[in-house]
Amino acid sequence: MQVTRDTRPDFYKQRECIVSEPLDYLFCGRKLDFDDFWYGLYELAKHNGRTNHAYLGHRKVGKTAWLARCFNVAFWEQDEVMPFYFTFDYEEDERKKLLAKVADQMAFTFIRQAVGFMLKRPDIAQAKDIAQLLECLRLLKKNKATVRVATYALNDWRYYQSEVATADGSEKIKVALRIIIGLINEFKLHALLILDEAQEMVVSLVNEKGEVERSQGSIVEVVKDPRIWTFLSGSKVTMLAKEFVTLPMSNRVSRRSFDPLEKDEALELVDKVITTQEWQAYPNIARDVYQLVGGHPYYILTLFSRDTDYRKYKGKEKSFASAKDLRAAFDFEALHLRGELFKFWHDHFRYNLIALNDNPSKRKGLTFEVLRYVLDNPKDTYPEQIAQVLKVAVPLIEKKVEQLEKADLIHTDFRMVSKILDPILRLVLPKLCTKLLPQQMTDEQADAEIFALIEARLQGLEQSVDHLDHKTRSIQGQVNFAKGMAFEEVVREKIKLGVWKFGDYQLLGEVESVIVRGKCQLDALVPATRKGVNTRAGAGKNDKAGNGKIGKAGKQGKAKATGEAALYLAVEVKNQNGKVTLAQAKKFLASLAYLKKFRGLKQLAPFMVAKNGFSDNALEFLHGHKVAVVSAKELETE
Numbered sequence: 001m002q003v004t005r006d007t008r009p010d011f012y013k014q015r016e017c018i019v020s021e022p023l024d025y026l027f028c029g030r031k032l033d034f035d036d037f038w039y040g041l042y043e044l045a046k047h048n049g050r051t052n053h054a055y056l057g058h059r060k061v062g063k064t065a066w067l068a069r070c071f072n073v074a075f076w077e078q079d080e081v082m083p084f085y086f087t088f089d090y091e092e093d094e095r096k097k098l099l100a101k102v103a104d105q106m107a108f109t110f111i112r113q114a115v116g117f118m119l120k121r122p123d124i125a126q127a128k129d130i131a132q133l134l135e136c137l138r139l140l141k142k143n144k145a146t147v148r149v150a151t152y153a154l155n156d157w158r159y160y161q162s163e164v165a166t167a168d169g170s171e172k173i174k175v176a177l178r179i180i181i182g183l184i185n186e187f188k189l190h191a192l193l194i195l196d197e198a199q200e201m202v203v204s205l206v207n208e209k210g211e212v213e214r215s216q217g218s219i220v221e222v223v224k225d226p227r228i229w230t231f232l233s234g235s236k237v238t239m240l241a242k243e244f245v246t247l248p249m250s251n252r253v254s255r256r257s258f259d260p261l262e263k264d265e266a267l268e269l270v271d272k273v274i275t276t277q278e279w280q281a282y283p284n285i286a287r288d289v290y291q292l293v294g295g296h297p298y299y300i301l302t303l304f305s306r307d308t309d310y311r312k313y314k315g316k317e318k319s320f321a322s323a324k325d326l327r328a329a330f331d332f333e334a335l336h337l338r339g340e341l342f343k344f345w346h347d348h349f350r351y352n353l354i355a356l357n358d359n360p361s362k363r364k365g366l367t368f369e370v371l372r373y374v375l376d377n378p379k380d381t382y383p384e385q386i387a388q389v390l391k392v393a394v395p396l397i398e399k400k401v402e403q404l405e406k407a408d409l410i411h412t413d414f415r416m417v418s419k420i421l422d423p424i425l426r427l428v429l430p431k432l433c434t435k436l437l438p439q440q441m442t443d444e445q446a447d448a449e450i451f452a453l454i455e456a457r458l459q460g461l462e463q464s465v466d467h468l469d470h471k472t473r474s475i476q477g478q479v480n481f482a483k484g485m486a487f488e489e490v491v492r493e494k495i496k497l498g499v500w501k502f503g504d505y506q507l508l509g510e511v512e513s514v515i516v517r518g519k520c521q522l523d524a525l526v527p528a529t530r531k532g533v534n535t536r537a538g539a540g541k542n543d544k545a546g547n548g549k550i551g552k553a554g555k556q557g558k559a560k561a562t563g564e565a566a567l568y569l570a571v572e573v574k575n576q577n578g579k580v581t582l583a584q585a586k587k588f589l590a591s592l593a594y595l596k597k598f599r600g601l602k603q604l605a606p607f608m609v610a611k612n613g614f615s616d617n618a619l620e621f622l623h624g625h626k627v628a629v630v631s632a633k634e635l636e637t638e
Helices: 031-045 063-077 099-119 130-139 144-164 171-187 216-224 263-276 285-293 297-303 308-314 323-335 340-351 353-357 366-376 383-390 394-406 423-436 443-471 475-507 552-560 582-599 616-624 632-636
Strands: 052-057 081-087 190-196 228-235 253-257 410-413 416-420 510-515 526-528 566-574 607-610 628-630
Touching: 031 063, 031 081, 031 190, 031 228, 052 063, 063 081, 063 190, 063 228, 081 099, 081 171, 099 130, 099 144, 099 171, 130 144, 144 171, 171 190, 171 216, 171 228, 216 228, 263 285, 263 297, 285 297, 285 323, 285 423, 297 323, 297 340, 308 323, 323 340, 323 423, 340 423, 366 383, 366 394, 366 416, 366 423, 383 394, 394 410, 416 423, 582 616
Parallel strands: 052 228, 052 253, 081 190, 190 228, 566 607, 607 628
Antiparallel strands: 410 416, 510 566
């Protein structure tokens, strides 16, 4: 099959995946990118030259899915260009990889893919090791073509083993890549080389001494060969934007930004996911999903995943029958500690925590501080203004802004910083700052900030809820109401952050869920009084279930109360080695005492704490100080 300029194969046709992608059947979009790819393949096959590309984008934006599909199309739909694909991907607990082992994997991968392509045998192209490859070759029907291909493959493997034995460091990768040149010489073809997650050649390959070997220079020989069209992909996940396409490669590789899907492509993906997974969805849901997460395919797929954590937390499956159901699923995935979108950014920042803290002034968390400033100040601002507020030298801020801009985290225009680009990062950033850098402020400062937000929130509700209908009658009122709702989301999330932070560092365990009850169905803290608080230990007549809705008795209590408002929340503590001890419970109670002093309360704020995770003497101690205690089952079913 020849590569033709005017006739392109169906990019969306489902083929047997040589490079496996579990969600390949959901692939959509990237049509213009594929047109460019096929035209480039045609130019290469006709000896008209090529331009090597480095595709740079955030994690899970779809680079691997797209490049894998390009490889599979090239494998099945033509015979003039031999396709090769190798990924430097890693597991989270296997950050460093032995360079010699990677070189062996690379050389074997190229050989099995070449043999599989020449014989159009997917079993050979997917062989797991040399023994399986030899067995596949043994079972082939013997003829002149198969014997020739098998002989070349075995000779190339022997050549690699003899050469790599005397190679040092990154030279091993060079030997493995040289296999491609040998193969195209033997078969008189051109080659397509795809190296996925190529930034790992800079940060993850180590020699026998455990030292990182920068190996991107090893591919220069391949990149220089006009018969080989090279695609590199790299994730902008290091935050400090480590450059792997550097000299002497930079003048031979064109950088391309790999962005999320366009709007129409994102809407198509939403419709395809809903249809494939048989969700019952309300009309126009695709439009609402795009407004929430943009065109990031991973965000869309995660939102519609059947999440066991969501089912456990909510007690039911996700639903998309209404906009309210969609919002509930989104809030869980993006704002809850178990949510996949929250964990996506949390793990990303956690891995880069050391790098983020590493700067000439040794100021911890400067990257977080700059991002928080940009988040809290959406108007355009200059590095000089950020430096003045953060009390940091201007050149240091300029360098940090440049790093964040290269990583596609913020948008800049002639030194002017305008916004954080990713919609999910904008939501999770406050919680990430508290989660990963709690040492930035003292406990007293943190508590003061948290409860100041709470106070402002409660006062705002008192002033606005009773007059809501009146405010929305006029056009201007509707505008003001929309602005207020936007502000409401920001404040609500900050209060959630406050609840989470308070529970986390005081109980020395990870707060898996925070359940708060009160009027207006708030997600966070609610006002109550000494006489009006409903807990499992003492629900009012109108609240036998103890669900926290303040009935008539609660309202009367509020009207007659003379003391300051108390705060009521429920927390469940998990993921701690061993039970919460009596000493830890005393520390928790000491923090409540501080809260009492800070808020001027006449009694301790009543807390509901799940029994699981606490020792018996700790529970007895808490109960003696009016901290309500329930079982984990009762808490989960609230």
